[in-house]
Amino acid sequence: MTTANGRTADHSIDKIFLERWSPRAFTEETISAADLNVLLEAARWAPSSYNSQPWRFLYARRGTAHWDKFLDLLIPFNQGWAKGAAALIVVVSKTTMRQGDKDVPSHSHSFDTGAAWAGLALQATLKGWQAHGMVGFDMSKAAAVLNVPEGYRVEAAVAIGRQGDPASLPEALAAREKPSPRNPLGDIAFEGGFPKG
Numbered sequence: 001m002t003t004a005n006g007r008t009a010d011h012s013i014d015k016i017f018l019e020r021w022s023p024r025a026f027t028e029e030t031i032s033a034a035d036l037n038v039l040l041e042a043a044r045w046a047p048s049s050y051n052s053q054p055w056r057f058l059y060a061r062r063g064t065a066h067w068d069k070f071l072d073l074l075i076p077f078n079q080g081w082a083k084g085a086a087a088l089i090v091v092v093s094k095t096t097m098r099q100g101d102k103d104v105p106s107h108s109h110s111f112d113t114g115a116a117w118a119g120l121a122l123q124a125t126l127k128g129w130q131a132h133g134m135v136g137f138d139m140s141k142a143a144a145v146l147n148v149p150e151g152y153r154v155e156a157a158v159a160i161g162r163q164g165d166p167a168s169l170p171e172a173l174a175a176r177e178k179p180s181p182r183n184p185l186g187d188i189a190f191e192g193g194f195p196k197g
Contacts (some may be wrong), residue, residue, distance in 0.1 A: 005179050021179035022132040025169050026079040026083075026161030030063055031086035035127065039160065042123030048112035052097035055116040058146045058171040059089040069145060074157065075136040080131045081169060085159035086129070090119055090142050092152045113155055124160055 002009040015163040038059055040150040047089055048054060060066035062085065071087040082088065093113035096103040106112075121131040148154060166177035 005151060007179050010185055011019065011171055012061065016122055016167040017187055018124055018179070021130065023130050023163045024173055025164040025166045025177055026086070026130075026159070028062075028079075028082035028084045029086055029162045031129070031160065033061070033099040035129075036061060036087055038127060038159070039120050039123050039129070039131070043116040043120040046112065046116035046119045048115070049106065049108040050099065051095055052094070052106055052109070053110065054094040054097065054106060054109040055113040056092040056094065057089050057120075058092060058148075059087055061087045064170050073137045073142045073145065074134075075138070076099075077158075078134055078136045078159075081173065082132075082134075082159040082169070083133075086166065087160040089158040089160065090146060091133075091153050091155045092138075092148055095151055100161065109153065110155060115183075117156070117158070120158070121157060128162065129160055130163050133157070134159070 001011070002013050002015060002018060004015040005021065009018060040059075043055060043057065044053075046053075046055065051182040060070040067088070068092070073090070074082055074088075091113060093109040095106055095109050096153065097106040097109070100103075100154060117133065121133070124131040133156050135156055137157045142148070142154050142157075143152075166174040168174075169177060
């Protein structure tokens with residue numbers, strides 16, 4: 001068993017998996033382009049079907065000319081806490097892959113892009129940042145405002161920041177500001193197939 005961050009894994013895993021979580025309270029510290037590139041570089045090395053690398057990351061750092069455009073894509077609830085983040089990222093995946101001399105539909109573009117997002121989130125934790133993924137934003141507006149070409153799917157948004165004081169959040173959110181548990185392994189992994197009902 002491994003214990004970290006108020007969580008306990010049933011099996012011995014690296015603590016980084018327990019230390020990674022999705023806070024909403026951020027310190028409002030800024031992130032340099034170089035530091036953000038380290039997180040994006042980790043994402044770049046994710047595995048993908050046929051090495052298609054379908055992930056794309058569109059981003060803005062707080063304090064830059066693009067920040068308000070990205071913050072405005074979030075629903076009001078998420079704007080309320082994400083405004084303290086150091087960076088906002090919109091994650092996009094390419095829905096086709098190259099096979100031979102033509103593009104064909106990619107069944108795994110979202111799966112592969114999820115692997116890249118996981119790499120980014122874990123690298124953020126290793127560097128003392130946290131990454132909070134969300135789907136509470138206007139995906140159609142994001143596609144238009146961020147010039148997402150046809151053949152790409154807007155997947156999620158991510159807020160990155162240094163973990164802050166929960167007291168900076170509204171009372172209801174502050175009460176929830178702790179790492180969440182996970183379903184037991186026996187509820188998600190089945191040798192030989194799903195159990196018969």
